[in-house]
Amino acid sequence: MTDNTNWFTPCTKGMELMKICKHSGCVASNICKDTETQWTISSAKHTETCPYCKYIHLTNDEKWQVNASCVENSQMKTVSRFVLPAAQEYYYKMKHINYHPLPPFKEGCSGSSNDQVDFIYPEHGSTIIIPKGFNGTPEKVVFKAVCRKAGSSLYWHIDNHYLGETQDDHQMSLAPDTGSHTLSIVDDEGNRKIIVFNVL
Numbered sequence: 518m519t520d521n522t523n524w525f526t527p528c529t530k531g532m533e534l535m536k537i538c539k540h541s542g543c544v545a546s547n548i549c550k551d552t553e554t555q556w557t558i559s560s561a562k563h564t565e566t567c568p569y570c571k572y573i574h575l576t577n578d579e580k581w582q583v584n585a586s587c588v589e590n591s592q593m594k595t596v597s598r599f600v601l602p603a604a605q606e607y608y609y610k611m612k613h614i615n616y617h618p619l620p621p622f623k624e625g626c627s628g629s630s631n632d633q634v635d636f637i638y639p640e641h642g643s644t645i646i647i648p649k650g651f652n653g654t655p656e657k658v659v660f661k662a663v664c665r666k667a668g669s670s671l672y673w674h675i676d677n678h679y680l681g682e683t684q685d686d687h688q689m690s691l692a693p694d695t696g697s698h699t700l701s702i703v704d705d706e707g708n709r710k711i712i713v714f715n716v717l
Contacts (some may be wrong), residue, residue, distance in 0.1 A: 543567035581623035633708035641712035
């Protein structure tokens, strides 16, 4: 049988060899640890480098996130990690068992971040339609959120009115009136997310 492994010459016109982040597929930054060199369209060098690989400060056993507010430099190690926003992480880790979510902050460390909680549905600035039942009365729509820290409670507010608390499975069934609304969630550590949406 004829060896066809080199049956054509790849066309590299308008392309360059570039380092690509294996996790995000973006042009690699200096922070990206896992990279591979690929032929890529030349204009890609003008795009943003990988925004998801970041330096993270951890305890030496890598069980906790830390910073200078709670430990000495000798007690922390800095590592490169692939870190997705909370909402993207929620979906990504379902299909990627090798994805490692960030560990929680060690007690006593000031590590609040707006990226610790997020909304899955609705998205900020979206417009939703409240369905009606057979008798014409509005049905409820399931709003969904996510929190990086397992076991945390989320406290929900709409238009400055308290709605309730969820834990683990962060879903809230609502039937807001027509118009614009402000929806917020906050966790046990004060991490907050606020969105605005419109109901037709």
